[in-house]
Amino acid sequence: MSEKKYVVAIDQGTTSSRAIVFDLEGTPVSSHQMEHEQIYPQPGWVEHNPMEIWSRTQDVVREAISTNGVKADAIGAVGITNQRETTVVWEKATGKPIYNAIVWQCMRTQDFCAKWQKMEGWEKKVNDLTGLVISPYFSGTKIKWILDHVPGARDRAAKGEILFGNIDTWVIWNLTGGPNGGVHVTDVTNASRTLLMNIETLKWDKEMMEFLDVPEAMLPAIKPSSFVYGHTVKSGPFGAEIPVAGDLGDQQAALFGQTCYDKGEAKNTYGTGCFMLLNIGDKPVRSKNGLLTTVAYGLEEGKATYALEGSIAITGAAIQWLRDNLRLFDDAPDSEWFAKKVADSGGIYFVPAFSGLYAPYWDMSARGAIVGLTRYITKEHIIRATLESICYQTRDVQAAMDADSGVPLKALKVDGGAVKNSLLMQMQADVLGVPVVRPVVSETTALGAAYAAGLATGLWKSLDELRKHWKVDREFDPLMVAEKREELYSGWKKAIEKSKGWID
Ligand SMILES: Nc1ncnc2c1ncn2[C@@H]1O[C@H](COP(=O)(O)OP(=O)(O)O)[C@@H](O)[C@H]1O
Numbered sequence: 080m081s082e083k084k085y086v087v088a089i090d091q092g093t094t095s096s097r098a099i100v101f102d103l104e105g106t107p108v109s110s111h112q113m114e115h116e117q118i119y120p121q122p123g124w125v126e127h128n129p130m131e132i133w134s135r136t137q138d139v140v141r142e143a144i145s146t147n148g149v150k151a152d153a154i155g156a157v158g159i160t161n162q163r164e165t166t167v168v169w170e171k172a173t174g175k176p177i178y179n180a181i182v183w184q185c186m187r188t189q190d191f192c193a194k195w196q197k198m199e200g201w202e203k204k205v206n207d208l209t210g211l212v213i214s215p216y217f218s219g220t221k222i223k224w225i226l227d228h229v230p231g232a233r234d235r236a237a238k239g240e241i242l243f244g245n246i247d248t249w250v251i252w253n254l255t256g257g258p259n260g261g262v263h264v265t266d267v268t269n270a271s272r273t274l275l276m277n278i279e280t281l282k283w284d285k286e287m288m289e290f291l292d293v294p295e296a297m298l299p300a301i302k303p304s305s306f307v308y309g310h311t312v313k314s315g316p317f318g319a320e321i322p323v324a325g326d327l328g329d330q331q332a333a334l335f336g337q338t339c340y341d342k343g344e345a346k347n348t349y350g351t352g353c354f355m356l357l358n359i360g361d362k363p364v365r366s367k368n369g370l371l372t373t374v375a376y377g378l379e380e381g382k383a384t385y386a387l388e389g390s391i392a393i394t395g396a397a398i399q400w401l402r403d404n405l406r407l408f409d410d411a412p413d414s415e416w417f418a419k420k421v422a423d424s425g426g427i428y429f430v431p432a433f434s435g436l437y438a439p440y441w442d443m444s445a446r447g448a449i450v451g452l453t454r455y456i457t458k459e460h461i462i463r464a465t466l467e468s469i470c471y472q473t474r475d476v477q478a479a480m481d482a483d484s485g486v487p488l489k490a491l492k493v494d495g496g497a498v499k500n501s502l503l504m505q506m507q508a509d510v511l512g513v514p515v516v517r518p519v520v521s522e523t524t525a526l527g528a529a530y531a532a533g534l535a536t537g538l539w540k541s542l543d544e545l546r547k548h549w550k551v552d553r554e555f556d557p558l559m560v561a562e563k564r565e566e567l568y569s570g571w572k573k574a575i576e577k578s579k580g581w582i583d
């Protein structure tokens with residue numbers, strides 16, 4: 080048997096799937112990425128085709144391992160990380176989805192959630208049981224919607240003929256054999272985003288399952304984030320049997336890849352949305368300021384490290400909207416070049432509340448707004464205001480975190496596709512008033528999944544060993560004077576008020 084030199088991470092995200100091969104120093108040696116279709120059947124609804132996701136996943140794995148001469152028998156472990164909450168329901172016997180995947184951003188269950196919020200005592204109960212808030216964002220109401228709308232689905236689910244999974248579960252089930260013995264499993268981080276897992280016991284919660292009418296027989300087994308779940312099959316994209324040994328939701332994986340293993344350490348990931356997570360240790364403290372309590376990672380059965388999370392739905396997606404809908408530039412990185420052409424945003428604010436406002440406001444009736452427009456405003460100002468909106472939304476969640484933890488953030492580790500934009504990073508440091516630290520490996524999400532898989536299989540021995548891999552690429556220090564920062568931020572708060580409550 081040859082020496083194990085690599086760990087492969089599969090990062091199945093909202094817009095694309097990536098496979099990255101890491102060496103044992105945590106350095107990427109080869110990767111491949113492919114986009115998949117975004118399906119918008121109605122305003123506010125978002126779906127993916129689960130078969131396309133599985134097909135892209137296989138393609139990126141094959142491509143990533145065939146370049147650079149990576150041999151399957153040198154791969155010690157495979158880790159999975161995924162867009163969270165996105166819901167797949169499929170037939171166990173055939174592997175055929177009974178409906179498209181309902182994506183985390185999809186608002187189709189908003190009416191149900193609005194009624195649920197008005198039911199006496201439920202808002203507190205949901206937060207007590209799950210650490211979450213009542214929102215169409217999470218998987219629970221999406222599963223209910225599928226079971227309510229596909230004839231016969233609930234009965235078949237109760238018999239275990241139909242299975243539920245987030246994208247991690249769907250990918251692992253397929254990698255480990257699909258209808259021919261695929262392992263039906265998830266990890267504590269993904270389960271903590273379903274509205275169905277009890278955040279204290281780390282088990283499926285009877286009261287939540289009953290309320291949402293979701294049969295337990297269709298739910299995957301909840302395991303630690305670093306654990307040998309099963310092995311890839313020879314007929315699959317790896318062409319060999321390799322332990323599948325890491326599974327974390329993508330935002331938790333980024334925290335893990337950023338080596339935020341101590342209480343008080345935080346990171347923010349800049350992708351389609353932004354997700355700031357703060358490690359709060361081994362107690363699931365609840366937020367008083369609109370943040371979620373979530374599992375950061377679980378390394379042993381029945382145990383977890385928790386995080387407070389500030390989820391922002393639209394950040395990089397607003398840049399995509401400027402590119403695709405307004406056609407202001409051809410590529411997302413061009414936003415930096417245009418924004419640099421003006422000294423400021425000319426007094427305008429853009430609140431990109433395309434799917435309502437998530438943390439810390441949780442106002443699903445908010446909609447996007449550009450305020451303060453005059454004839455002076457140019458395309459460059461709008462682009463700059465869009466980048467600023469990413470920074471201000473991040474400041475909103477940072478303020479909530481500071482208030483919850485009582486300890487002001489000292490520095491913010493960042494990662495994700497948009498952190499290559501150095502102007503954005505400088506603006507972020509200015510808006511927050513603390514240094515923003517960009518690591519050398521910005522693919523921290525995939526790295527986190529690789530770390531979890533390598534730990535479970537003994538390729539890495541401890542969290543301390545992983546910490547030594549982390550290196551700074553660049554630190555952005557705040558340059559703006561405090562008075563100016565506060566003046567600009569108070570304008571943002573006014574703009575937020577204009578976007579709230581738009582939909583009746
Ligand atoms: N240089 C850039 N400046 C601003 N935004 C960017 C830049 N590069 C990428 N983005 C944005 O970042 C997102 C892609 O990041 P990525 O981490 O791949 O996202 P995801 O995992 O959510 O699919 C896109 O929404 C894109 O608009």
Ligand SMILES: O=P(O)(O)OC[C@H](O)CO
Nearest residue numbers: 092093162163183350351
């Ligand atoms: O796939 P991303 O990077 O857009 O992340 C999506 C989040 O996991 C949604 O909760």
